[in-house]
Amino acid sequence: xxxxxxxxxxxxxxxxxxxxxxxxxxxxxxxxxxxxxxxxxxxxxxxxxxxxxxxxxxxxxxxxxxxxxxxxxxxxxxxxxxxxxxxxxxxxxxxxxxxxxxxxxxxxxxxxxxxxxxxxxxxxxxxxxxxxxxxxxxxxxxxxxxxxxxxxxxxxxxxxxxxxxxxxxxxxxxxxxxxxxxxxxxxxxxxxxxxxxxxxxxxxxxxxxxxxxxxxxxxxxxxxxxxxxxxxxxxxxxxxxxxxxxxxxxxxxxxxxxxxxxxxxxxxxxxxxxxxxxxxxxxxxxxxxxxxxxxxxxxxxxxxxxxxxxxxxxxxxxxxx
Amino acid sequence: xxxxxxxxxxxxxxxxxxxxxxxxxxxxxxxxxxxxxxxxxxxxxxxxxxxxxxxxxxxxxxxxxxxxxxxxxxxxxxxxxxxxxxxxxxxxxxxxxxxxxxxxxxxxxxxxxxxxxxxxxxxxxxxxxxxxxxxxxxxxxxxxxxxxxxxxxxxxxxxxxxxxxxxxxxxxxxxxxxxxxxxxxxxxxxxxxxxxxxxxxxxxxxxxxxxxxxxxxxxxxxxxxxxxxxxxxxxxxxxxxxxxxxx
Ligand SMILES: Cc1cc2nc3c(=O)[nH]c(=O)nc-3n(C[C@H](O)[C@H](O)[C@H](O)COP(=O)(O)OP(=O)(O)OC[C@H]3O[C@@H](n4cnc5c(N)ncnc54)[C@H](O)[C@@H]3O)c2cc1C
Ligand SMILES: Nc1ncnc2c1ncn2[C@@H]1O[C@H](COP(=O)(O)O)[C@@H](O)[C@H]1O
Numbered sequence: 207x208x209x210x211x212x213x214x215x216x217x218x219x220x221x222x223x224x225x226x227x228x229x230x231x232x233x234x235x236x237x238x239x240x241x242x243x244x245x246x247x248x249x250x251x252x253x254x255x256x257x258x259x260x261x262x263x264x265x266x267x268x269x270x271x272x273x274x275x276x277x278x279x280x281x282x283x284x285x286x287x288x289x290x291x292x293x294x295x296x297x298x299x300x301x302x303x304x305x306x307x308x309x310x311x312x313x314x315x316x317x318x319x320x321x322x323x324x325x326x327x328x329x330x331x332x333x334x335x336x337x338x339x340x341x342x343x344x345x346x347x348x349x350x351x352x353x354x355x356x357x358x359x360x361x362x363x364x365x366x367x368x369x370x371x372x373x374x375x376x377x378x379x380x381x382x383x384x385x386x387x388x389x390x391x392x393x394x395x396x397x398x399x400x401x402x403x404x405x406x407x408x409x410x411x412x413x414x415x416x417x418x419x420x421x422x423x424x425x426x427x428x429x430x431x432x433x434x435x436x437x438x439x440x441x442x443x444x445x446x447x448x449x450x451x452x453x454x455x456x457x458x459x460x461x462x463x464x465x466x467x468x469x470x471x472x473x474x475x476x477x478x479x480x481x482x483x484x485x486x487x488x489x490x491x492x493x494x495x496x497x498x499x500x501x502x503x504x505x506x507x508x509x510x511x512x513x514x515x516x517x518x519x520x521x522x523x524x525x526x527x
Numbered sequence: 528x529x530x531x532x533x534x535x536x537x538x539x540x541x542x543x544x545x546x547x548x549x550x551x552x553x554x555x556x557x558x559x560x561x562x563x564x565x566x567x568x569x570x571x572x573x574x575x576x577x578x579x580x581x582x583x584x585x586x587x588x589x590x591x592x593x594x595x596x597x598x599x600x601x602x603x604x605x606x607x608x609x610x611x612x613x614x615x616x617x618x619x620x621x622x623x624x625x626x627x628x629x630x631x632x633x634x635x636x637x638x639x640x641x642x643x644x645x646x647x648x649x650x651x652x653x654x655x656x657x658x659x660x661x662x663x664x665x666x667x668x669x670x671x672x673x674x675x676x677x678x679x680x681x682x683x684x685x686x687x688x689x690x691x692x693x694x695x696x697x698x699x700x701x702x703x704x705x706x707x708x709x710x711x712x713x714x715x716x717x718x719x720x721x722x723x724x725x726x727x728x729x730x731x732x733x734x735x736x737x738x739x740x741x742x743x744x745x746x747x748x749x750x751x752x753x754x755x756x757x758x759x760x761x762x763x764x765x766x767x768x769x770x771x772x773x774x
Binding site: 456 | 540565622663664668685686687693740760767
């Protein structure tokens with residue numbers, strides 16, 4: 207019996223959210239007095255042995271040609287094979303776009319209970335219960351898993367990465383999966399280098415900015431803070447910004463360390479996607495804007511005056527000219 | 528082409544979230560129910576658009592729920608779709624629900640199964656993947672665009688920090704989100720027509736649930752906002768740096 211963590215990659219590099227999953231998996235293993243290993247599929251450019259510092263002893267690396275492209279069906283089969291080899295009974299994913307396809311497939315394949323969107327370590331004092339986010343972050347639920355094999359998909363930014371010492375042993379294997387039925391024809395990256403779902407800092411703006419031509423200052427501030435940019439729904443609906451930036455109940459749900467909301471009223475559907483942020487800063491000219499009730503810090507003022515000042519002030523802090 | 532669209536009933540996005548029975552049940556008192564927005568706005572409307580492009584397309588809706596889901600199904604039918612199937616069961620276990628949908632899908636022989644990205648209450652984002660695995664079909668999750676020509680679908684899906692486009696042959700399962708279609712409002716004709724569309728009720732197959740909800744909780748309330756003067760932006764930056772340690 208052991209813990210197995212799925213390591214997700216993009217263009218051969220390990221995603222940050224997978225490091226959270228590794229740390230979490232190692233802590234679950236410690237809690238269950240067992241060991242933790244990991245599985246990675248397809249070609250990887252990063253040094254896998256170095257992942258030992260997240261508490262993982264062994265990494266199963268499947269090298270089948272077909273696994274160089276993501277396909278939930280073949281990936282699920284390969285992960286199932288690794289689970290068998292590792293004799294694992296707790297499987298950990300980071301609840302990102304790929305995991306939202308993989309974890310449920312695996313759950314159905316193995317008849318193993320899945321907790322999607324976990325936010326804390328399992329409670330093993332009486333059975334196996336995991337806390338997860340529900341009602342778009344407005345509440346949480348404790349889910350008890352009744353099956354021998356348990357699958358946990360951990361929300362991004364819900365668990366702190368704590369590297370220690372150690373190296374992992376890499377075990378190559380052939381998953382023997384047949385050719386994938388899905389052919390990936392194109393990959394496009396959104397503007398900016400920080401993926402929104404993984405960003406520590408997010409700078410977001412709403413209809414208060416009046417038009418797409420005013421987003422320069424939002425991007426400048428984001429760049430300074432190494433942040434991703436986001437927006438409210440009417441902004442993406444009006445095509446001022448791409449749909450991929452839309453956060454909220456019907457957009458992406460995020461949980462950054464810092465969320466800066468500029469000219470966003472704070473409608474309940476918007477809050478649903480950002481209320482798991484650790485620190486919320488609101489800049490709005492209306493002191494009655496509902497967003498102030500959900501904020502940690504706020505400035506009542508005109509974004510077109512406040513944001514340029516904020517940029518200057520952050521530059522001072524960071525010592526940039 | 529035959530499309531199965533999975534629709535679920537969820538509390539309105541502005542519903543007050545509270546719990547009863549010692550925090551083990553969602554408090555439905557005063558809650559307005561709606562069709563889960565992803566199912567209605569994206570999955571169903573995209574299916575309707577495909578039917579508008581090819582009149583031979585047949586759209587069935589499926590929901591797993593109790594009779595109080597019927598008004599929601601009628602509401603979805605008012606937008607479009609030919610008939611609906613309700614599996615008469617009450618469960619919050621994703622695997623249980625997915626097993627019922629997979630059974631309906633097997634019986635109906637669909638080319639395409641559409642789900643929403645997730646339910647806005649239990650946020651599993653799980654049903655589609657489970658249905659696909661149970662049917663041994665490809666699954667494209669979080670689709671933002673879907674087109675079809677000669678039984679081959681071209682689909683764009685969300686990935687971290689971008690999008691990926693792929694090609695897959697039917698049959699397959701797709702979960703749908705923003706970008707797939709523009710939300711529509713049902714018109715009077717649709718509402719009238721929905722009244723006479725068939726709504727079949729079938730009994731569930733026997734399936735063991737894999738998980739159970741043992742309790743709910745609410746996150747701790749915020750301490751309250753600290754307001755900084757608009758003329759003193761430096762102070763905000765200082766607080767974010769020194770107090771919140773966020774920058
Ligand atoms: C079912 C459903 C789902 C929804 N899902 C989402 C979702 O996922 N995400 C989402 O965002 N919305 C969603 N909405 C829409 C939501 O209800 C709000 O309409 C939306 O969030 C408002 O966007 P906004 O704050 O940018 O615009 P507005 O509500 O128009 O607010 C603009 C704000 O900018 C302020 N402002 C104006 N000028 C300035 C200035 N110069 N400087 C500073 N502040 C200024 C104003 O005081 C105001 O508070 C949903 C709605 C429904 C019904
Ligand atoms: N009870 C249900 N009946 C029919 N479809 C459902 C049901 N629950 C969820 N779905 C579908 O599965 C999608 C994902 O749901 P979930 O995995 O619960 O987040 C939803 O958007 C619906 O399309």
